[in-house]
Amino acid sequence: MQIISQLIINSIIAGAIYSLVALGFNFIYGATKFFNLAHGVMAAIGGYIVFYFGITLGLDIYLSVAIGVLLAGLIGYGSDKLVYLPLRKRKASNMVLLVASLGVFTALQAIIAILFTSQFQVLYRNIASQRIFNIFGGSITQTQSVILISAIAVFAILVLLLKYTVFGKAVRAISDDEEVAKIVGINTDKIIGRVFFIGSATAGLAGILVGFDTGIEPTMGLPLLLKGVITAIVGGIGNIYGGVLGAFLLGFLENFGIWKISGEWKDAIAFALLILFLLFKPQGIIKR
Amino acid sequence: MKQSIKIIGVIIAVAVIAVGYFIIKKEMASVEPIKIGATLALSGKYAYLGEAQANGLRMAIEEINSKGGIGGKQLVLITEDNQGDAKQSVSNVSKLLNVDNVDVMLSAFTHITNAIKDAVAQKGKVMIYTSTVRDIAEGNPLFFRDYYDAEDNGRVLAKLVRNSSHKNIAFLTEVSDQCSQLEKTFNEESAKFGISIIKKESFNTTETDLKTPILKIKESNPEAIVVCGWRHEHVFMKQLKELGMIGTQTFHWVAPFLPVADTADMRSIFEENHAVSSWYWFSESNNDSKQKEFSDRYQKRFSIKPTGESVYAYDDIYVLAGALKKCDADKKVKDSNCIAEQLLKTDYNGAAGRLTFTDKGVSNRNTTAIVVKDGLWKETPID
Numbered sequence: 001m002q003i004i005s006q007l008i009i010n011s012i013i014a015g016a017i018y019s020l021v022a023l024g025f026n027f028i029y030g031a032t033k034f035f036n037l038a039h040g041v042m043a044a045i046g047g048y049i050v051f052y053f054g055i056t057l058g059l060d061i062y063l064s065v066a067i068g069v070l071l072a073g074l075i076g077y078g079s080d081k082l083v084y085l086p087l088r089k090r091k092a093s094n095m096v097l098l099v100a101s102l103g104v105f106t107a108l109q110a111i112i113a114i115l116f117t118s119q120f121q122v123l124y125r126n127i128a129s130q131r132i133f134n135i136f137g138g139s140i141t142q143t144q145s146v147i148l149i150s151a152i153a154v155f156a157i158l159v160l161l162l163k164y165t166v167f168g169k170a171v172r173a174i175s176d177d178e179e180v181a182k183i184v185g186i187n188t189d190k191i192i193g194r195v196f197f198i199g200s201a202t203a204g205l206a207g208i209l210v211g212f213d214t215g216i217e218p219t220m221g222l223p224l225l226l227k228g229v230i231t232a233i234v235g236g237i238g239n240i241y242g243g244v245l246g247a248f249l250l251g252f253l254e255n256f257g258i259w260k261i262s263g264e265w266k267d268a269i270a271f272a273l274l275i276l277f278l279l280f281k282p283q284g285i286i287k288r
Numbered sequence: 289m290k291q292s293i294k295i296i297g298v299i300i301a302v303a304v305i306a307v308g309y310f311i312i313k314k315e316m317a318s319v320e321p322i323k324i325g326a327t328l329a330l331s332g333k334y335a336y337l338g339e340a341q342a343n344g345l346r347m348a349i350e351e352i353n354s355k356g357g358i359g360g361k362q363l364v365l366i367t368e369d370n371q372g373d374a375k376q377s378v379s380n381v382s383k384l385l386n387v388d389n390v391d392v393m394l395s396a397f398t399h400i401t402n403a404i405k406d407a408v409a410q411k412g413k414v415m416i417y418t419s420t421v422r423d424i425a426e427g428n429p430l431f432f433r434d435y436y437d438a439e440d441n442g443r444v445l446a447k448l449v450r451n452s453s454h455k456n457i458a459f460l461t462e463v464s465d466q467c468s469q470l471e472k473t474f475n476e477e478s479a480k481f482g483i484s485i486i487k488k489e490s491f492n493t494t495e496t497d498l499k500t501p502i503l504k505i506k507e508s509n510p511e512a513i514v515v516c517g518w519r520h521e522h523v524f525m526k527q528l529k530e531l532g533m534i535g536t537q538t539f540h541w542v543a544p545f546l547p548v549a550d551t552a553d554m555r556s557i558f559e560e561n562h563a564v565s566s567w568y569w570f571s572e573s574n575n576d577s578k579q580k581e582f583s584d585r586y587q588k589r590f591s592i593k594p595t596g597e598s599v600y601a602y603d604d605i606y607v608l609a610g611a612l613k614k615c616d617a618d619k620k621v622k623d624s625n626c627i628a629e630q631l632l633k634t635d636y637n638g639a640a641g642r643l644t645f646t647d648k649g650v651s652n653r654n655t656t657a658i659v660v661k662d663g664l665w666k667e668t669p670i671d
Contacts, residue, residue: 003503003506003507006499006503006531007500007503010497010499010500010503013499014497113331113332117335117336118331118332118333118334118335118372119333119335119336119546119547119548120519120522120546120548121548122522122548124526125553126553127525127526127529127553127554127557128553128556128557128560130530132530132532139530139531139532141530210496214496214497214523214526215496215522215523215548217333223494255500258500258501259500259503259504262489262490263489263490263491263492263495263498263500263501264463264490264491264492266491266492266495267492
């Protein structure tokens with residue numbers, strides 16, 4: 001019973017991390033219709049900002065986290081204003097935007113490595129003092145609980161935002177048809193900018209929480225991005241409900257999968273799931 | 289008559305110029321520096337290792353040059369930054385070999401050395417590399433490996449498990465060449481001591497979530513866990529604690545290798561779990577005067593503490609210098625075969641201890657074992 005409980009908890013924690021990445025990714029995709037590869041580096045940015053303010057400068061850790069989330073959001077917003085918006089104005093294709101986002105990803109990752117070196121860093125200070133909770137015989141740390149709660153909270157906030165706010169309605173309108181949204185008077189550039197801010201802030205939060213759980217390094221964005229993209233596609237690209245479903249499905253499949261076979265097959269399991277869905281259910285679990 | 293004098297004059301002039309040219313060329317050759325090329329990770333993830341190596345190389349070369357070099361020839365170090373990337377190292381080495389025309393090559397890391405070995409072999413140059421893998425050296429008589437050895441570490445870990453009287457253990461390993469080699473010799477040696485591996489789990493080198501593999505190990509209820517994953521020690525020990533497995537003794541391959549795994553926090557977990565680690569150079573508790581003297585000089589020169597990489601690099605230059613001096617006496621200072629032949633005869637008492645090479649160019653560096661006591665890594669006996 002203890003083993004199964006722990007396995008389920010491991011799966012839920014993994015699913016929660018993936019869903020944080022997928023939520024932001026899907027939120028941006030929903031509005032812009034392109035795969036923003038720079039989404040992954042926003043996670044690293046969030047982590048490193050907390051490292052700088054909280055560990056290097058010794059500021060209050062909660063304040064550092066707030067700064068990290070905010071700055072990740074601002075950098076995402078900045079990348080839209082400086083790179084993607086000019087391209088959209090020139091009617092650039094989604095392929096061009098994808099390549100541009102890869103450029104943003106690479107450039108920002110390189111800057112992080114230059115500023116902070118490529119050494120692995122951790123955000124936690126004292127392993128011995130971390131609180132561990134027992135749930136039906138399984139263990140979950142305080143940080144992992146925060147990851148789970150954050151994933152649920154971000155999901156709830158995005159759902160409420162999209163459903164009940166004017167901004168959310170504008171996002172949905174742009175998602176349906178950007179041209180028509182412009183015609184009816186929606187300032188699509190402004191709304192998309194805010195979408196990038198929120199999506200990137202979410203990615204930043206994911207990176208910060210991963211940093212507290214396992215650590216940060218400049219290249220941490222790519223594996224997170226890949227898992228986020230897989231869950232987004234599996235769940236239903238552009239659909240935040242689907243992204244969360246896909247994330248927990250992946251978390252469970254990976255952990256239960258490597259329970260049966262060796263741990264080195266974890267990534268293979270993830271990509272096998274992606275290929276299966278692309279072949280047999282490309283619209284994902286939940287259609288847009 | 290006048291024409292004959294002119295012709296004789298021209299001939300004499302040409303002869304003087306020719307003799308002068310050859311004399312000057314011979315003079316230049318006799319003082320031409322000996323170029324040592326090094327492809328090192330001076331930036332990127334492994335920069336702290338690459339910089340340490342570069343410092344050790346520079347310190348040794350400065351000392352040798354200040355004493356007259358090799359028969360009057362200065363040693364010149366030409367470094368290229370490979371950023372820890374194999375592809376980058378290939379272009380580094382192309383430049384070092386074809387543009388800089390280095391006489392000897394130095395390299396580090398298995399993936400880097402594997403990427404460049406063919407280019408170096410094609411140019412017939414001697415290469416000294418630091419990597420836990422010996423087969424690159426064993427495959428070429430001009431290649432020499434000076435570093436701690438993955439296979440030797442496997443044997444040492446088996447002895448350490450035997451010393452703690454554990455019989456049923458779990459083995460957790462990253463998927464890599466080094467760990468395959470370590471696992472092979474660990475299995476062979478532990479079989480001699482009646483140690484059974486009741487569970488083996490592996491993970492990819494990029495993985496940071498080891499909870500489920502650790503959980504599988506927990507289910508098998510081993511007496512101890514042997515870990516081969518130098519990149520993951522900080523993650524492994526943290527997650528071991530989270531899953532309530534502190535108390536199951538762990539045996540590690542170079543546990544404090546990365547700075548993130550050698551913090552005060554990490555040491556306290558290692559100490560709490562009575563963790564034992566193989567190690568590859570002197571520990572903080574070592575009082576060897578030669579090592580201490582090297583450490584003091586290094587810190588004075590570079591304002592940081594040396595690592596194993598710096599002291600090995602330092603010794604390698606002295607060993608190379610010894611070989612070059614002997615070849616220089618035979619006017620073969622740039623002859624790779626002569627250099628290799630002399631290196632094989634090495635018996636050097638360096639800053640990191642005695643250094644000799646096997647007939648296949650593999651060094652004999654001792655593997656030690658360390659444990660944390662009162663917050664410091666201290667040596668513990670193996671046999």
